[in-house]
Amino acid sequence: MNTAIAHTNIALIKYWGKQDEQLRLPLMSSLSMTLDAFYTDTSIEFADEDKFYLNGTLQTDASAQRVFTYIHKLQALLNLRPESVVIKSVNHVPTAAGLASSSSAFAALAGAFNRLYKLDLNHKQLSILARIGSGSASRSIFGGFSIWKKGVTSDDSFAYPIDENPTMDLHLLAIELDTKPKSLSSTEGMKLAKTSPFFNHWLEANDSELDAMISAINNNDFTALGELAEYNANEMHAINLSAKPGFTYFVPETLKAIELIHTLRKNGIECYYTIDAGPNVKVLCQLKNVKDIQKYFVSEFNNVKIVSASFGPGISYLD
Amino acid sequence: MNTAIAHTNIALIKYWGKQDEQLRLPLMSSLSMTLDAFYTDTSIEFADEDKFYLNGTLQTDASAQRVFTYIHKLQALLNLRPESVVIKSVNHVPTAAGLASSSSAFAALAGAFNRLYKLDLNHKQLSILARIGSGSASRSIFGGFSIWKKGVTSDDSFAYPIDENPTMDLHLLAIELDTKPKSLSSTEGMKLAKTSPFFNHWLEANDSELDAMISAINNNDFTALGELAEYNANEMHAINLSAKPGFTYFVPETLKAIELIHTLRKNGIECYYTIDAGPNVKVLCQLKNVKDIQKYFVSEFNNVKIVSASFGPGISYLD
Known part of the structure; x- marks a missing residue:
């Protein structure tokens, strides 16, 4: 094999x-x-x-x-x-x-x-x-x-x-709020996203956002990385909401998770979210806050599953 | 007096x-x-x-x-x-x-x-x-x-x-999901909205959206009016989500209400939403569907208050 x-x-x-x-x-x-x-x-x-x-x-x-x-x-x-x-x-x-x-x-x-x-x-x-x-x-x-x-x-x-x-102290908590298959595939979502009047303007910002993220990584700047990742995800979901017709991958629990992340951040537990083509939220944080953030999500959500991750390796083979 | x-x-x-x-x-x-x-x-x-x-x-x-x-x-x-x-x-x-x-x-x-x-x-x-x-x-x-x-x-x-x-058959159901004062005033929200990279592009579409809405009214076209009103509200909330930093007036129940409206529409009960600087949803519909829509909202939401409205008059005086 x-x-x-x-x-x-x-x-x-x-x-x-x-x-x-x-x-x-x-x-x-x-x-x-x-x-x-x-x-x-x-x-x-x-x-x-x-x-x-x-x-x-x-x-x-x-x-x-x-x-x-x-x-x-x-x-x-x-x-x-x-x-x-x-x-x-x-x-x-x-x-x-x-x-x-x-x-x-x-x-x-x-x-x-x-x-x-x-x-x-x-x-x-x-x-x-x-x-x-x-x-x-x-x-x-x-x-x-x-x-x-x-x-x-x-x-x-x-x-x-x-x-x-x-070497960056960067952890990701995958918060499984809802593991039902998504209602709109990424392929379909991407096609629809292009109908947003803002889509091309988003593309125009791609180079500068990429440069800013590379700088955050090079400077080992977790705050800059988190803010930009969250911002870029917001843009993607704003594009979806303004498509013709508008749509969203957010479900009620997604918004509740976003609110919790805002609250944690206000209370000094620095964390940011990113969200892809589905309802789940991924939290970006540093090691010292992983346990606290898990604790708050468990207490706010029923049956939430949380997996903590950090940097993984590239492709490998079993010989 | x-x-x-x-x-x-x-x-x-x-x-x-x-x-x-x-x-x-x-x-x-x-x-x-x-x-x-x-x-x-x-x-x-x-x-x-x-x-x-x-x-x-x-x-x-x-x-x-x-x-x-x-x-x-x-x-x-x-x-x-x-x-x-x-x-x-x-x-x-x-x-x-x-x-x-x-x-x-x-x-x-x-x-x-x-x-x-x-x-x-x-x-x-x-x-x-x-x-x-x-x-x-x-x-x-x-x-x-x-x-x-x-x-x-x-x-x-x-x-x-x-x-x-x-003479248009147009009714509005104000769905009171959450009557807590909003967390961000309209004045503050509007200021923040201008930081969205998409804001100026939205402004560029104002004349054509206004013209399209006037046409819908002149043609007594409820469908066109509803679609455009919902679309314009989506744009406003997409602008908020893509502001720097992004924010939203949506709460979890707002998304649940949007989902219900999509479901009703799919099932042949034609209705559209508009949402302002707060969590509540207003449903645009025709008289024949008012009671059904109320019924579905009451069964999906606890303690929801619904007020049905139609066209009101201009200013008047008590003499």
């Missing part, structure tokens, strides 16, 4: 719009933190028939279709034998709840595919392959902080690490 | 930003519906000492200060005797909960002031006086639908009616 392990990542500067649907070329550059607590391991081998097992269960739905569409696309792109494969993935990420399981899933799948065909791809090439499966997967090839520069062609749109072993 | 009665109004195209704080000159034109169900009656007479009674209780807080600052400003502007006055207002509107009590309050106060000094102002002049007290009050001088054009000077920024006796 050819097995790869990739960790999920959370964007601090969001990817939220495609210039090319097929190639998943983005309209903006994004910046993320790879997480240690959430990952996918994926094995692949040649077989008589295409089969995809997720967490031990054979999949026959849209997720299997997406996986094999991806595999066939890679085989065509790289002029490889179009053989059938069996894929076995174990997803250590709650799926489809805004925790970006597709980032680790397609990064691991790209890695396993690389091994299967003995392609010996470098990380840049792997990042491009992963991107074709799921945009955010391009960043999960690397650990620590990485940037996915938008590029203008497929060969030019890939992630690269800016700090694979960060 | 010199007594005037004015009804509150709900903006379908929002006023959300000032070009001049002192004169309350707006950055955009707005369009509203005056409501029959919410109003203020205000009496004024000369006295030995300034006193302001609201709903029978002597006020000594910021609201009294705002009222007398306004009265003194009018006396100075119009070169009138700076005499003391006693003002008695009865506010048939839940205050400070996004139901724009200040629109009826300052319209009625402007009207009573007009009578006190026997100024014999026309409605345009009254609208200007009311505006100086509270921007949205400029529109409460008129019944039905009215427009407050932004203007460039104080004499040039006033409301006018576009249809004082509309």
Whole structure:
């Protein structure tokens, strides 16, 4: 078996719009933190028939279709034998709840595919392959902080690490408020977002927001990083609310979580939120406050699940 | 006693930003519906000492200060005797909960002031006086639908009616989810909103949105009116979310109400929302659906108060 392990990542500067649907070329550059607590391991081998097992269960739905569409696309792109494969993935990420399981899933799948065909791809090439499966997967090839520069062609749109072993005291609490599958997929949400009259103006700010985030990282400035990450997420959700028609991934508990984060911050427990295409909230904080923040969320929410994460590694292989 | 009665109004195209704080000159034109169900009656007479009674209780807080600052400003502007006055207002509107009590309050106060000094102002002049007290009050001088054009000077920024006796089948349900005073005043919210990078782009769309709303009214097109009102409210709240720092007037129940409105619409009960600087939601609908919508809100929310309203009249006097 050819097995790869990739960790999920959370964007601090969001990817939220495609210039090319097929190639998943983005309209903006994004910046993320790879997480240690959430990952996918994926094995692949040649077989008589295409089969995809997720967490031990054979999949026959849209997720299997997406996986094999991806595999066939890679085989065509790289002029490889179009053989059938069996894929076995174990997803250590709650799926489809805004925790970006597709980032680790397609990064691991790209890695396993690389091994299967003995392609010996470098990380840049792997990042491009992963991107074709799921945009955010391009960043999960690397650990620590990485940037996915938008590029203008497929060969030019890939992630690269800016700090694979960060020393910043930065922790992420994934607050699972609601793990129901999201009502609107990221793909559909991104399409709709482009109808916002503010969308293009948001794009214009992409370079300066990226530069400001890189400075925060270089200066080891948690406050600047947190404020900008929260601000960038607010912009993304403002874009959604002002789309035609407006929509939101927020549910009532999302707002309650935002209120709690504001209250904690007012009371000297420094923390910030980021929110992706789903109802859940991720809290950015420093180690000294992790336990307190967990405590407050547990006391405010019924049945909340909280996973604490910090920096995760880039892609690796089981030999 | 010199007594005037004015009804509150709900903006379908929002006023959300000032070009001049002192004169309350707006950055955009707005369009509203005056409501029959919410109003203020205000009496004024000369006295030995300034006193302001609201709903029978002597006020000594910021609201009294705002009222007398306004009265003194009018006396100075119009070169009138700076005499003391006693003002008695009865506010048939839940205050400070996004139901724009200040629109009826300052319209009625402007009207009573007009009578006190026997100024014999026309409605345009009254609208200007009311505006100086509270921007949205400029529109409460008129019944039905009215427009407050932004203007460039104080004499040039006033409301006018576009249809004082509309035949459109249009009802508004004021859903009182939460009548706590809002955490951020409209004045402060408007200041902060201007820091959104999208604010100026929103302003650029003001003329075309206003034209589209006038067309919907002229064509008696409830669907077009509802969609545009909801869209314009979404834009305003997207502006707030993308301000620096981002903020929102939404509370968890606000999102729950929005979800309910989407569900009702999907199920063939046509309704739209508009939301001002507070947590409450106003539902726009037609008469045939009023009872059903009330029923669904009552079953989904504890202790919800719902007031049904339709078109209200312009300012009037008790002689």
